[in-house]
Amino acid sequence: xxxxxxxxxxxxxxxxxxxxxxxxxxxxxxxxxxxxxxxxxxxxxxxxxxxxxxxxxxxxxxxxxxxxxxxxxxxxxxxxxxxxxxxxxxxxxxxxxxxxxxxxxxxxxxxxxxxxxxxxxxxxxxxxxxxxxxxxxxxxxxxxxxxxxxxxxxxxxxxxxxxxxxxxxxxxxxxxxxxxxxxxxxxxxxxxxxxxxxxxxxxxxxxxxxxxxxxxxxxxxxxxxxxxxxxxxxxxxxxxxxxxxxxxxxxxxxxxxxxxxxxxxxxxxxxxxxxxxxxxxxxxxxxxxxxxxxxxxxxxxxxxxxxxxxxxxxxxxxxxxxxxxxxxxxxxxxxxxxxxxxxxxxxxxxxxxxxxxxxxxxxxxxxxxxxxxxxxxxxxxxxxxxxxxxxxxxxxxxxxxxxxxxxxxxxxxxxxxxxxxxxxxxxxxxxxxxxxxxxxxxxxxxxxxxxxxxxxxxxxxxxxxxxxxx
Numbered sequence: 001x002x003x004x005x006x007x008x009x010x011x012x013x014x015x016x017x018x019x020x021x022x023x024x025x026x027x028x029x030x031x032x033x034x035x036x037x038x039x040x041x042x043x044x045x046x047x048x049x050x051x052x053x054x055x056x057x058x059x060x061x062x063x064x065x066x067x068x069x070x071x072x073x074x075x076x077x078x079x080x081x082x083x084x085x086x087x088x089x090x091x092x093x094x095x096x097x098x099x100x101x102x103x104x105x106x107x108x109x110x111x112x113x114x115x116x117x118x119x120x121x122x123x124x125x126x127x128x129x130x131x132x133x134x135x136x137x138x139x140x141x142x143x144x145x146x147x148x149x150x151x152x153x154x155x156x157x158x159x160x161x162x163x164x165x166x167x168x169x170x171x172x173x174x175x176x177x178x179x180x181x182x183x184x185x186x187x188x189x190x191x192x193x194x195x196x197x198x199x200x201x202x203x204x205x206x207x208x209x210x211x212x213x214x215x216x217x218x219x220x221x222x223x224x225x226x227x228x229x230x231x232x233x234x235x236x237x238x239x240x241x242x243x244x245x246x247x248x249x250x251x252x253x254x255x256x257x258x259x260x261x262x263x264x265x266x267x268x269x270x271x272x273x274x275x276x277x278x279x280x281x282x283x284x285x286x287x288x289x290x291x292x293x294x295x296x297x298x299x300x301x302x303x304x305x306x307x308x309x310x311x312x313x314x315x316x317x318x319x320x321x322x323x324x325x326x327x328x329x330x331x332x333x334x335x336x337x338x339x340x341x342x343x344x345x346x347x348x349x350x351x352x353x354x355x356x357x358x359x360x361x362x363x364x365x366x367x368x369x370x371x372x373x374x375x376x377x378x379x380x381x382x383x384x385x386x387x388x389x390x391x392x393x394x395x396x397x398x399x400x401x402x403x404x405x406x407x408x409x410x411x412x413x414x415x416x417x418x419x420x421x422x423x424x425x426x427x428x429x430x431x432x433x434x435x436x437x438x439x440x441x442x443x444x445x446x447x448x449x450x451x452x453x454x455x456x457x458x459x460x461x462x463x464x465x466x467x468x469x470x
Contacts (some may be wrong), residue, residue, distance in 0.1 A: 044159055058435060059457055059469045060403065062450035067155075067395050068406075069317060070445030073152040077219045078183035082148065083352045084142050088218075095133065104362040106134040111364055114139075123279035128203035130363055132174075132203055136211065138362065140379065142258055143253065146179065146371045147180035149346065150318075152374060158317050159185060160285065163192040165248040169282055170239050171255030174198035175208030177289070178230070179215050189221035194231040196243050205234040238463045246283040253291040256305075271304035279312060287377040288314065294370025299330035302372050308357045313348050319344060321445055323402035330441040340422050340463065342408045342431055345370040345442045349361035368410075405469075414460070422465065427454055429465040438469065446470075448467045 075080075081088065095103070110131050121311065161167070168175050178195050199205050209232050216229035225252065237242055238253070263270050278288070290305055292298035303326040305314060316323055319342070330341025345368045348356060359366050409422035412431075419434045421442075434440055448470055457466050 010193075023434055025136070046269050059452045059467075061119035062436075062438060062446050062470050063402070063449050065438075065440075065445040066445045067441070068344065068445065069149040070153055071149065071350050074184060075152075075186050075219075076147055077185075078148060079096045081183060081215055081218060082144060083354070085144065085352065086137060086354055086358075089137055092214050093133065093136075093207060099133070103134065104358065106130050107138045107358070107362040108364065110134045110139070111362070113285045122195075129203075132201075132207065134205060135204075136174045138355075139360060140174050141352070142366070143176045143353055143371065144180050144183070145176060146356070146369055147253070148182045148184040150375075151181055151372070154318055158375065158377070159188060159249065159287065160267075161188060161191055161193060161248055165191070166194045166196065166243075166245040167249040168198065168243060168247040168251070170198045170202050170250065170278075171258075172199045173201070173204045173208060173254075175205070175212045175232070177251045177253050179208075179212045180233070180356065182212065182230070183219065184215055184220065186219075189216075189219070190223040190226040191230075192199060192227055193232060196245075197231050198234050198235040198239075198241055198243075198248070200236065200238055201232070202236050205236070207232060207355075219290060239278075243281060247281045247285075247289050248283060249287060249289070250278060250281055251289040251291075253289070254293060256301055256420065257292055258288075260301060267301055267312060268304055269469065271301060271308055275305060275308040275312070282378065285378060287375065289316075289373065290436055291373040294343065294372050296330040296341040299328070299343070299372045302374055303329040303342070306376070309376045310372070312378075312405065314378050316374055318373075318375045319379050319406050319443070319445070321406045321424060322359050324426045324428075326423045327429040328422070340409070342372055342424070343370065343410070343422075344408055344444065345403055345410065347441075363418070403427075403448045403450050403454070405430065405432065405446050405448060407440055407442055407444045407446065420460075420467075422463070427466065429461065429463060430454075430461045431465045431467045433467055433469045438470070 016442070020437045034425045071079075073360070113131075169175070172178070175195075175197055178197060197205055197208070212232065213229055220228060235243070239259075240254070256270075259274075260267070261268060265273070288309065290302060292302050306320070306326060310316065310323055310441070322328075326342075328342040329339045331339040336414065348366050349370050350365045351366070403425060405423040405425050411434075412422065414420045414433065419437075421432045421440060423430050423432045423446075432440070432446075440446070448468065450468075454468070456468055457468060459465060460467050
């Protein structure tokens with residue numbers, strides 16, 4: 001059939017049409033699987049779904065539950081800052097309307113550089129204005145959400161910092177850890193502390209200092225005689241750069257993943273070398289905070305760092321409920337290996353709404369935030385539930401063994417429609433089977449009063465882990 005002369009103006013581009021069809025298909029596909037997932041979740045969470053659940057014998061009773069990421073532990077003034085962190089940055093480093101419109105695209109591009117396009121990322125990417133702006137307005141914001149949750153839920157005496165103490169933040173970037181610590185531990189705002197903030201990017205350090213000072217001005221110490229903020233000393237350099245003082249607290253957040261990408265050393269050799277460098281900064285009471293992205297390869301490296309710190313007489317304060325070998329090292333997990341990795345996460349429904357919207361606009365929506373970390377301390381700070389020696393295992397008043405566990409996975413579904421979780425224990429990896437429909441979430445530390453010996457319990461066929469019905 002002969003084409004009319006005006007048809008070319010009405011005809012859509014085949015490429016554009018194909019893209020639109022693909023978009024619609026992806027949208028419908030995502031809607032289908034999301035509906036299916038929600039339906040399955042509702043079905044499994046319905047107590048009446050399986051009559052077999054309640055008929056099964058219980059192996060232990062949960063006597064205590066502590067949340068790792070509870071938002072209720074955050075101070076009210078800090079929640080206000082977190083919810084409006086974009087306004088803090090806009091006051092410190094304003095963007096014009098054109099730059100704000102372009103921000104989601106810049107965030108998306110930087111996200112690719114930090115994940116699937118690492119090989120093309122420049123070493124000094126944090127010195128570029130667009131990338132630094134995207135980093136602080138998105139990645140730093142999410143890290144603040146993660147780190148404030150961790151710090152605010154650590155034991156009350158986890159930070160034994162005194163007036164005059166020095167602290168070192170290695171790979172500090174825009175001072176995210178320092179700002180998170182100020183927001184989450186108001187008792188430390190009254191202390192006279194000096195933070196040596198170390199990074200290769202002077203631009204990131206300068207911006208981070210201004211952000212921190214702005215946050216500190218909005219959340220002043222309760223003690224009217226205390227300094228308005230901590231003393232910040234910016235140090236351009238990486239791990240190993242000379243610092244004239246020993247540190248009472250050392251933090252390294254999202255640093256080793258970048259070093260590891262450019263290293264030819266084996267992970268265990270690199271962990272040994274990095275711990276040796278970090279120990280050169282310590283005194284007799286130093287505590288460490290090491291955090292990495294929530295992915296198997298990072299979890300494996302943090303597990304190696306944990307082992308090296310234990311060898312040097314540090315105690316693991318969080319998240320590990322024991323000091324035996326790591327049961328969730330993530331070894332070869334990214335290649336389909338059987339070793340589980342420490343997958344600590346929390347849902348984002350109570351995260352800052354503006355941050356969630358920004359994530360969605362950038363095309364990287366978040367339903368959960370994941371992090372891999374350890375908090376270790378050198379001094380004689382040993383929690384009752386930490387076990388180095390089997391003779392120190394705690395008992396309940398009625399003589400039953402108390403087994404501390406850390407839930408380190410999202411829910412898993414077991415045969416006979418049972419809900420379970422992978423958990424870490426001094427006996428290695430275990431599967432907690434939630435027979436009594438307790439509300440359990442990733443990161444929870446639970447204490448189980450054991451009704452049976454763990455040696456007599458069956459093992460999960462898939463993972464080989466002991467199953468404990470609670």
